[in-house]
Amino acid sequence: MPLRVHDTRRREKVDFTTMNPGVVNMYVCGVTVYDLCHLGHARCYLAFDLIHRWLEKSGYDVNYVQNFTDIDDKIIIRANETGEDWRELVENNIATYYRDMDALNILRADKYPRCTEFVDDMISITADLIEKGNAYAADDGVYFSVESAPEKYGLLTGQNIDAVRSGAGGRVDGTGSGKRDHKDFALWKAAKPGEPTWESPWGPGRPGWHIECTAMSMDSFGEQFDIHGGGHDLLFPHHEAEIFQGECHTGCSPVVHHWLHNGFVNIDGEKMSKSLGNFWTISDILEKVDPYVLRLSLINAHYRSPIDMNEQLLKDAEKNHTRLMGVYKAALELMGINCPPLPEGDITSQVPLVKSLGLLEKMAQGFAIAMDDDFNSREACAKVLGALREMSRMLGILEGDDLGAYAQHCVEWLEDTAGSVLGVLPTREQTLVEPEEDPRRAEIAQQVEELISRRSSARTAKDWPAADAIREELTALGVVVTDTTEGPIWDLL
Template sequence: MVLKVHNTLTREMEEFIPLNGNKVNMYVCGPTVYDHCHLGHARSYVSFDVIRRYLSYKGYDVNYISNITDVDDKVIERARESGEDPLELADRFTQSFIDDMEELGVRVPDTQPRVTEHIPQIIEMIGALVDKGTAYATHRGNVYYDLESSEDMIGILSHQTVEGLLEGSGSRVEIEDDKRYQLDFVLWKSSPEDEPGWESPWGRGRPGWHIECSVMSMGYGSEQLDIHGGGLDLIFPHHEAEILQSESYTGKQPFSRYWLHNGFLTIDKEKMSKSLGNFFTIKEVLKKFPPSTVRFFIVNTHYRNNIDYSEEHLEEAGRAYERISNTVTNIKYAMEYASEEGDDFGLYEDVVEARRSFIESMDEDFNTRDALANIFVFTRKINSILSGKKASKEVLRNVLEFFMEIDQVLGILKESWQLSSGNRNEGLSDEEIEELIKLRDMARNEKDWNRADVIRDELKEKGIIIEDGKDGVRWKYV
């Protein structure tokens, strides 16, 4: 099957063909670390985590790069408000971001470079653009990219006219009176003594927002990327600026072969953002909902579509997630009592078909929504068989391995694979849990119902649920 992706550059579905054989250089714009990240950030990084995982699943050698913007106007302003050193504040919120991503099962990028660690490379690239005549320095110590040098490229990614961009630019474009043209964007900003700054040929200053991504994506990837990703709000001016400055610097086109953009996470149909004040941090949401539910909530929507946030929607996602998680638990439990001689009930063929459907959905621009719908169909059949029939241990193992296989892509069943690890309780080992269950059984046999209930409640407090069935007692984590 052929993988197709929706390319923002062409606004068409295209067959995915890397520039260099099996190697995929993939860059996704990282966060500006001036606060705890909100759920909109989670939406973006979980989505691209799944895309990265699926490319690896397909056999590609993926080099995944995602930066950290640790010096920026927003960082400096927040530090001024709090009285902190800007770089120390950025370090603190960088760690907060890393912790959030770990909670949500987002794999660490192959490289996660920070702006402040790449100032010499940024200055070198800006100098080269000035030498080429596609950038200019002003008397104030600022350096801008000259849009007149690339006038035919304006709007290449946003598919807007110059007039439309000028009308809608608003706060996304720096308004400075030393620019030659309103849409010229800053590469180097002069810094006063009370703000972070570095010496350069144009005076003390710091990088503009756009230049950092070109430097780090090419420095750790290649001069021409296979995939560049980010949120829809980055298309203009950020990603267009990257295209212009990068292609001017290298003389190579395209800067990125495929541009992928995730939809927004909205509240009442309005984009969640800190500037609008309508946001919930990842940490706030994780206090109310487990990471598996939050990740499933995101993955259960196609990455290009918007997701409307509400606690009701997260509760629905939690219930849907549990249907899959419980199926995995049921399979594990059935395997404990299954024999090698049982029937397969057509499950080998069902797994083949489920895998085909999964790949078919994911090959259509990483359609996780459709992929999960097919998985739910498969789980219903599995549960129907488990409820009244004795499948062989080998076929159940085959089914379980399929769930493990697809979860390498979706990353939604982390807790399910930990069910025998003791990681979800307050220090109880599997042996201790089993011993408590035996004591409860003894109490029940002796009709000491109060003691049995005390043991059950003790286990529940530690996040362990026990279920009495016709084949005995089973336990699982909440």
């Protein structure tokens, strides 16, 4: 079945095609490294991580390029505020970026170009655009003239240039810029005192924001490539500017074959913003929430839909992840070695094992169909959750070689879906390792063991009031005790 993706420019789901068979060139706008990464960044790079993983799973060789914007007004402003050298600020934030994304199990891109390494390319593209009549130099920099290619206006957002023309009269001034038209955007910014600068034919200065991505994507892929991604907010003006620059410079239309945009994250129904005080950095969240749980909560919605982050969502994700881990761990422990091969699955069979294998096969197909349908991770998660129930049930019924082989099948099934595609499964080793001794746990262990032993005696004597009283004592200590067939186990609340 073919992979279909929603293309922002064409405004519909289209069959996914690549320029070179079996190869996908994908560019995703990266972060401007002036601050820590927040939940919105996590959503974005997680969305494209899932896309990256699924394309590879589908057999494509993916060249994934994601840039760092390492020179920008915000970086200069922040460096001035803190008194830090801007290069140091950039290095620190890039290091943190990697740390956060690694924690979320986001696979690394193949390349992370930095703007400052491609200033020469940006200058030559800018010069070419001037030569072609698409750009002009002014006192304070070089601007792209939108009216030089009006047919390219609004290709992503659908905005009508005539409406903008008539509605904007005279709004140009006030910006204090040499723009001829308010729709124009900067390709090159003349240096202001104290700013980092590069030499150019238009005097010292630095590149505009939009030209960076054009230069870096072209450096990696040439004049045309398969996927360009980014946050929904970049649609305008950033990505429309890229269309102007790239298509006027190369003469190719389109430069980008598929535009993909992810939806935003809201917090408790409100837009996440610093002014509302509901701004969550990834580091903040990971202090409270397991990275796999956060990951699961963020793939709980389709990548294009907005997602509302709240307690309920995290609670659901935590519960689901616990279920996933429970079944995965049980299957790993029950997995047999050298078991005889399993029969073919068949959902119409009366034999429970055969029927169950058939059901799992059907759910794996459903998983693939969902992912092929514009990377529908929500639907894919539903298939995994459905499979968990089936696995959990069967693992409790089967015995002997059937059990060992079935458990192994479950392990592989989960690793193939929840593991390598959704990225919410730790390694086998991590799953089987006993939880580390918490120092707080060690501190009270003796006392707790003693209480539990007394409670066990009370339970043997069927003295329930006494047993429950001891359990309340344990609760007061912050300990929860759970009775299992192998005896009571306890954990910190």
